[in-house]
Amino acid sequence: xxxxxxxxxxxxAVSLGADDVVSELLQHAAGQIEIIRTGSxxxxxxxxxxxxxxxxxxxxxxxxQAHEVKELIAAxxxxxxxxxxxxxxxxxxxxxxxxxxxxxxxxxIVDPTSVADYQKHGGYLGLKQALTMQPAQIxxxxxxxxxxxxxxxxxxxxxxxxxxxxxxxxQKYVTCNADEGDSGTFADRMLMEGDPLTLIEGMTxxxxxxxxxxxYIYLRVEYPESIVTVREAIAAAYKAGFLxxxxxxxxxxxxxxxxxxxxxxxxxxxxxxxxxxxGLRGEVRVRPPLPAIKGLFGKPTxxxxxxxxxxxxxxxxxxxxxxxxxxxGRSMGTIPLQLAGNIKxxxxxERAFGLTLKEAIYxxxxxxxxxxxxxxxxxxxxxxxxxxxxxxxxxxxYEALSATGALLGHGGIVVFDDTVDMAKMARYAFEFCAVESxxxxxxxxxxxxxxxxxxxxxxxxxxxxxxRQLLDELLETxxxxxxxxxxxxxxxxxxxxxKYFPEDFKPRQRxx
Amino acid sequence: xxxxxxxxxxxxxxxxxxxGDQPGPLLVVLHAIQDAIGYIPEAGIAAVAAHLNLSRAEVxxxxxxxxxxxxxxxxxxxxxxxxxxxxQARGGQALEEHDKQRLDCDFHHTSADGKVSLEAIYCMGNxxxxxxxxxxxxxxxxVTPERFNSLLAQKVGS
Numbered sequence: 001x002x003x004x005x006x007x008x009x010x011x012x013a014v015s016l017g018a019d020d021v022v023s024e025l026l027q028h029a030a031g032q033i034e035i036i037r038t039g040s041x042x043x044x045x046x047x048x049x050x051x052x053x054x055x056x057x058x059x060x061x062x063x064x065q066a067h068e069v070k071e072l073i074a075a076x077x078x079x080x081x082x083x084x085x086x087x088x089x090x091x092x093x094x095x096x097x098x099x100x101x102x103x104x105x106x107x108x109i110v111d112p113t114s115v116a117d118y119q120k121h122g123g124y125l126g127l128k129q130a131l132t133m134q135p136a137q138i139x140x141x142x143x144x145x146x147x148x149x150x151x152x153x154x155x156x157x158x159x160x161x162x163x164x165x166x167x168x169x170x171q172k173y174v175t176c177n178a179d180e181g182d183s184g185t186f187a188d189r190m191l192m193e194g195d196p197l198t199l200i201e202g203m204t205x206x207x208x209x210x211x212x213x214x215x216y217i218y219l220r221v222e223y224p225e226s227i228v229t230v231r232e233a234i235a236a237a238y239k240a241g242f243l244x245x246x247x248x249x250x251x252x253x254x255x256x257x258x259x260x261x262x263x264x265x266x267x268x269x270x271x272x273x274x275x276x277x278x279g280l281r282g283e284v285r286v287r288p289p290l291p292a293i294k295g296l297f298g299k300p301t302x303x304x305x306x307x308x309x310x311x312x313x314x315x316x317x318x319x320x321x322x323x324x325x326x327x328x329g330r331s332m333g334t335i336p337l338q339l340a341g342n343i344k345x346x347x348x349x350e351r352a353f354g355l356t357l358k359e360a361i362y363x364x365x366x367x368x369x370x371x372x373x374x375x376x377x378x379x380x381x382x383x384x385x386x387x388x389x390x391x392x393x394x395x396x397x398y399e400a401l402s403a404t405g406a407l408l409g410h411g412g413i414v415v416f417d418d419t420v421d422m423a424k425m426a427r428y429a430f431e432f433c434a435v436e437s438x439x440x441x442x443x444x445x446x447x448x449x450x451x452x453x454x455x456x457x458x459x460x461x462x463x464x465x466x467x468r469q470l471l472d473e474l475l476e477t478x479x480x481x482x483x484x485x486x487x488x489x490x491x492x493x494x495x496x497x498x499k500y501f502p503e504d505f506k507p508r509q510r511x512x
Numbered sequence: 513x514x515x516x517x518x519x520x521x522x523x524x525x526x527x528x529x530x531x532g533d534q535p536g537p538l539l540v541v542l543h544a545i546q547d548a549i550g551y552i553p554e555a556g557i558a559a560v561a562a563h564l565n566l567s568r569a570e571v572x573x574x575x576x577x578x579x580x581x582x583x584x585x586x587x588x589x590x591x592x593x594x595x596x597x598x599x600q601a602r603g604g605q606a607l608e609e610h611d612k613q614r615l616d617c618d619f620h621h622t623s624a625d626g627k628v629s630l631e632a633i634y635c636m637g638n639x640x641x642x643x644x645x646x647x648x649x650x651x652x653x654x655v656t657p658e659r660f661n662s663l664l665a666q667k668v669g670s
Contacts, residue, residue, distance in 0.1 A: 282577060340598040346639070414597050
């Protein structure tokens with residue numbers, strides 16, 4: 001009987017050589033093995049991580065380079081023999097052992113596009129439950145779970161759904177915003193590549209909850225591997241009768257399609273995403289009306305992010321109480337954190353809300369990759385604040401982070417060591433805003449370019465005090481006067497850099 | 513305005529035939545054209561507009577809003593370099609500078625010998641193992657300037 005070998009097809013694993021490892025395995029162990037491509041377990045510094053099925057569970061080796069495969073096979077890898085590269089059972093690795101994986105429980109374990117494998121690992125139990133419930137009961141369950149939008153706005157998901165359910169309209173939509181392109185975040189990508197059926201199940205439950213019949217996943221063009229995997233998973237779900245006009249014989253209909261985005265960061269903003277789905281320029285719409293009332297093509301629409309929707313199946317499966325028991329205060333459930341940037345052990349950590357930044361960065365992340373002291377972290381993407389080490393004891397929950405002037409956003413934590421130039425990072429925040437501004441409102445369109453100019457002038461020592469005041473006024477204008485979060489939140493990284501690292505903004509000999 | 517080449521005409525026509533009747537089809541159609549031939553010919557805008565009952569200005573306005581769409585073919589080799597913070601935290605800025613010098617062109621331009629197009633990209637979700645690039649669609653981690661040179665040499669020689 002052949003040995004089952006699991007190798008991730010996750011794009012980070014592939015970028016580190018996973019496909020070449022597969023070729024080598026096939027060359028040197030042809031006939032002995034069956035290879036299953038999975039997502040990543042999220043221990044990205046160990047990728048490519050090769051797992052061997054044994055009667056006692058899977059045994060993992062990593063990181064495995066293509067040129068090492070022959071030697072590893074000779075050393076007994078396929079028989080799960082001991083080896084310096086062997087990390088034992090992945091779920092017992094310290095990085096994974098203390099995690100609380102609910103949304104990501106199958107990622108790295110299942111074949112992402114196999115409905116049978118998905119069901120074998122507890123998939124579609126949430127939908128099964130939802131099919132026995134009235135729409136209002138499903139909405140109530142999600143409301144009771146305390147689930148809040150994982151995209152950053154942290155709006156209660158159940159309340160949003162309730163508004164859509166209450167609209168008396170024959171056509172409603174469920175849309176998934178999979179174009180939240182915050183730097184340092186890859187949870188959406190990992191889920192879509194590793195367990196897309198969880199997202200599809202979550203969207204199907206959402207459709208039942210609000211009586212919608214059509215869904216769209218608006219997916220980043222920068223994630224071509226995700227596009228392929230999600231499309232394959234959708235096709236598999238149709239084939240198995242989990243999508244289409246008679247879901248599991250219930251008579252309920254839900255159709256789902258992928259729409260590929262086109263590289264505009266602002267389309268991560270919900271109204272801009274809806275414009276784009278309609279085939280228009282992705283300019284932000286003025287709210288009200290809310291998308292829940294007048295959304296896609298003017299119809300009531302759910303707009304949720306990938307992780308919010310992918311958290312729904314387990315809530316329906318295990319109940320609101322189960323989910324709610326994770327977390328602290330008003331931040332209930334789990335949050336998939338992403339350790340990124342200059343980090344030794346980068347990857348995905350799903351934990352109940354409430355662990356500290358320090359635990360995330362040091363206990364899981366192992367400190368900086370360069371070995372140098374960490375100077376700051378940026379939490380929540382390019383619009384998130386820079387947080388200095390004095391605040392690393394802050395708990396990771398929506399309220400605690402807000403209280404320090406930061407935000408959790410998408411849960412990405414980008415680590416910088418002491419070589420970082422914070423004036424450059426502040427300038428970059430403006431530059432990025434200028435590149436990505438949709439141009440509809442003035443504070444964002446003009447403020448972003450002016451902001452970069454003012455920082456240049458400060459560093460050049462041109463009338464420093466006046467420039468500094470100008471910058472403060474500009475930041476206030478952008479904060480108060482922008483239509484959406486792009487212009488309105490660009491001040492966060494800039495202000496935090498100014499506040500905590502003023503020494504970096506002193507005039508310099510030569511312009512940087 | 514130049515006329516469409518035969519292969520351009522068929523790409524435009526195929527995209528419209530296949531996707532023209534979807535709800536809000538413009539982005540889907542533009543993607544299909546670019547996926548087929550690598551760019552969206554300017555001369556194709558009129559045909560797209562007429563078929564979808566839009567003005568040419570609307571099609572142009574939408575197309576030009578998005579970074580992804582292009583009017584001209586790229587070079588045979590396309591390098592997309594991530595400029596986002598997580599890659600910067602691991603030496604991305606030095607890589608950017610190196611790449612521009614090595615190819616002697618700025619972002620969104622093509623090297624003097626016409627062989628390589630250099631693009632900036634803002635996050636490919638490969639944020640724990642940066643700096644990251646995509647070379648002809650394939651993603652690479654831990655790209656130092658030296659590694660950049662050797663990866664590029666494998667594609668274009670020199």
